[in-house]
Amino acid sequence: MPRLSEVLAALDALWPPARAEQWDAVGTVCGDPDAEVSRVLFAVDPVQEIADEAVKLGADLLITHHPLYLRGTTTVAASTFKGRVVHTLIKNDIALHVAHTNADTADPGVSDALAGALDLRVVGPLVPDPTDPDGRRGLGRICELDHPQTLREFAARAAARLPATAQGIRLAGDPETVVRTVAVSGGSGDSLFDQVRAAGVDAFLTADLRHHPASEAVQAASLSPGPLGLVDAAHWATEWPWCEQAAAQLDEISDRHGWDLRVHVSKTVTDPWTAHAASSLPSPATTLPGSAARAPLDSDDSSGAPN
Numbered sequence: 001m002p003r004l005s006e007v008l009a010a011l012d013a014l015w016p017p018a019r020a021e022q023w024d025a026v027g028t029v030c031g032d033p034d035a036e037v038s039r040v041l042f043a044v045d046p047v048q049e050i051a052d053e054a055v056k057l058g059a060d061l062l063i064t065h066h067p068l069y070l071r072g073t074t075t076v077a078a079s080t081f082k083g084r085v086v087h088t089l090i091k092n093d094i095a096l097h098v099a100h101t102n103a104d105t106a107d108p109g110v111s112d113a114l115a116g117a118l119d120l121r122v123v124g125p126l127v128p129d130p131t132d133p134d135g136r137r138g139l140g141r142i143c144e145l146d147h148p149q150t151l152r153e154f155a156a157r158a159a160a161r162l163p164a165t166a167q168g169i170r171l172a173g174d175p176e177t178v179v180r181t182v183a184v185s186g187g188s189g190d191s192l193f194d195q196v197r198a199a200g201v202d203a204f205l206t207a208d209l210r211h212h213p214a215s216e217a218v219q220a221a222s223l224s225p226g227p228l229g230l231v232d233a234a235h236w237a238t239e240w241p242w243c244e245q246a247a248a249q250l251d252e253i254s255d256r257h258g259w260d261l262r263v264h265v266s267k268t269v270t271d272p273w274t275a276h277a278a279s280s281l282p283s284p285a286t287t288l289p290g291s292a293a294r295a296p297l298d299s300d301d302s303s304g305a306p307n
Contacts, residue, residue, distance in 0.1 A: 002259045004095050005033035010253045020102040025067040031095020037061050042243040043266035044236050051088040053266055061095045065239055105129055107136040110186035113241035115143045118161050126183050127195050140185035142199050151177045151229035158231055165234035166273040172218050173229035179203045186238040193217045203229035207238045236271035
């Protein structure tokens with residue numbers, strides 16, 4: 001069995017910490033470098049449910065996409081929820097390692113996994129990494145569909161192929177717009193609208209879209225040669241596919257080195273939203289003379305659990 005330090009060296013080669021954003025907190029949070037590793041668990045969030053799952057699984061290493069201490073701390077007391085996670089892991093000899101923005105921009109990265117989940121062909125990065133001579137690394141991805149779909153159909157495709165959450169899938173724009181090219185960005189993506197517009201794609205799939213940036217993007221697109229459709233999924237759902245991709249990468253490294261690691265992906269839904277209540281009131285538009293309500297999406301916005 002490899003030592004933790006050997007596994008961490010392999011992970012740092014996949015997702016170099018130096019490529020993380022300056023504000024980010026990536027790398028190893030806890031763990032003995034000399035401890036042996038036989039079982040690894042991948043997850044999006046380092047929350048208590050995941051720490052408990054790692055204990056139950058008998059994992060020696062937990063790898064998460066999101067940092068536990070993004071803004072630093074002055075305590076790891078078990079009376080705090082983050083401190084409780086640390087105590088749970090250390091008491092059970094489980095190391096915690098984080099790959100966040102260094103995994104976002106990697107090749108392959110988080111958005112490659114998102115594109116793969118939707119069977120999209122990746123053309124290149126949305127925001128290229130200027131230090132990559134091959135032009136493959138960077139934030140987000142520009143993709144092509146295997147065949148044209150309406151925005152409504154593409155949103156339903158996302159609902160069917162991404163793991164189910166309480167939010168489901170929201171869309172903005174004309175549902176009948178034809179989509180041939182898409183920009184995707186796992187996680188929060190409404191800071192990328194300038195790059196999305198410059199890419200000239202038909203739609204943008206991401207998460208955490210806020211009212212004003214989304215509204216402005218749709219209005220600005222109405223004055224351009226082609227409209228821009230927005231497809232907004234849950235943050236956790238857009239990043240969970242990376243766990244499967246990353247697990248496969250570590251599996252390949254384990255096989256190459258003869259480590260015989262047992263690598264697992266958590267299927268626990270850690271999206272913070274737990275239920276969705278649809279309004280039973282009519283749209284205000286239906287009460288105004290000469291107006292019409294916006295058409296609903298012909299999908300239940302749900303899918304099966306991750307598999």
